Amino acid sequence: MALFHYKTQEDNMTVEHLLKDKWLGGKKTVHLMRMAKSVLDAKGEPVDDWKGPLAAGTELVFTFPDATSTYVPDDNVELTVLFEDEHILAVVKPAGISTHPDGPRDTGTLMNAVMAYVQKNGGDYAEHIHRLDKGTSGVVLIAKHPISKSLFDRMIENNDISRKYIAEVDGYLKRPKGTIRLPIGRDRHHPAKRLVSMSGQSAITNFRMIERKENTTIVEADLETGRTHQIRVHLSHLGHPVTGDTLYEGSETEDGKYRLTATAVSFIHPFTEEQTLIEMK
Template identity: 50%
Template sequence: MHWFYELQEQMTVEELLREEWGLGKKIVHELRMAKGVTHDEAPVADWKATLPKGTVLRFDWPDSDSPYTADADTAITVLFEDEHFLIARKPKGMNTHPNEPGETGTFINAVIGYLVENGHSYGEHIHRLDQGTSGLVIVAKHPAAKNIADRMLEKKLISRNYEAIVNGSVRPAEGVIDEPIGNDRHHATRRRVSPNGQAAVTHYRTIRKENNGNTRLHLTLETGRTHQIRVHLAHIGNPIVGDELYGAEPEMDGTYALHAYRVSFVHPFTHAKVVVEDPIQL
């Protein structure tokens, strides 16, 4: 695959790859060996030569494969796609990725099936959602995009917003839950607020009170701990409706009311603001 990138200031190819994008040594080496960078005038032989602002670089990226089995029989809803990223909806009840080699039926298997049908061979999720959570997941379509997006996630440059319906009234109506999260030694898969856990910060805001006395919230993550929203809301006494693992009464269909409805970030290659929303009725 190939794409073009216009330098935003004067710099060398080496500076762009290592400092601006923060690519790892392996990826940079593969690109160098493939002679995968050219510009307007000629092939870039010297990666240390300073190029002027506005220089258009062409990247010819070697084909890469993902370790996941393609599942072409499972349809997915794609809400954004370009040559670098794909953003699609993960349904409730589906794992984001396989938990063991050869496993199929997950979101990323369906994404790979979609990509293969459209002439691509690589796809890696940037973040994950719990099996019972529906919503938007960002997928990188080549290794450089994966590398850069991982770094953006670490630096909190990707915003993720959720909607949830919780039991009861939430007081105060908006706020920040800043409580560390660790493993629950009494349950293999459950997490809990623990002074020895990892730092976790969740912002919440009440949208409205439901007719049945429950509360609809919008939430934003500063961190991405396992079950973070579920743990934090249960900790303040307002577990998500249907989330039996964290103290709520189970729903008839076994699901719980949490949906990742919005993601946003500044595109690292085009510098455009990307905002994708997927509001659904919980």
């Protein structure tokens, strides 16, 4: 069962307002929670009056008895946990594995490893909030209950989650910093590839140079949008593809991996309302 504890932070807050307006819970989720009497008081008794005003500091427990995820648990995938509370989990995805499986019986992905971890700790629910390309390593956020999933999905859509990356790119990048505002669309000649296309979706990448090496440059990038392969496409378009990213004309590396890591995410936590920074150690 997924659940979380919460103390109301102001007078006259209602359960209905919390779920529908403050946390933007979907109609289906809220309806199912109401039918299942999923909101409990500090004594573990169901709260029946969802429109009744509550005093600040009222303790509530929100439960999701039917919230389960179907990923097959897999202990064979390395999992590094960077952050965890009742609402989210932040983990490191290694380069070379997918964020999630393509089919219900697939294993060997990050979400299979997350499911094994969650089940060991008594949970049944875990859903990724965003994804990283198979060859990209770094921080991935996981929702631990449906309301968290709904809220963080909305935050991703509204660009309320800042995501930073470190990339090593080919060549000598002359500009110390800049912003790339170029739309990205599908490459109709290559189904796995994206390209800068005026008919594509808007995409904005900010970057700054960190270090210049003999044949490559280290840059930090952050995204204002989250298009597929965005950093890889934008940097390649500048003439400085990610080192090792042969799909986008990057030079080959000895291990066959490309040099792109999602190093940090930051956001205002929707449940604690605290500024939260999660970064690679």
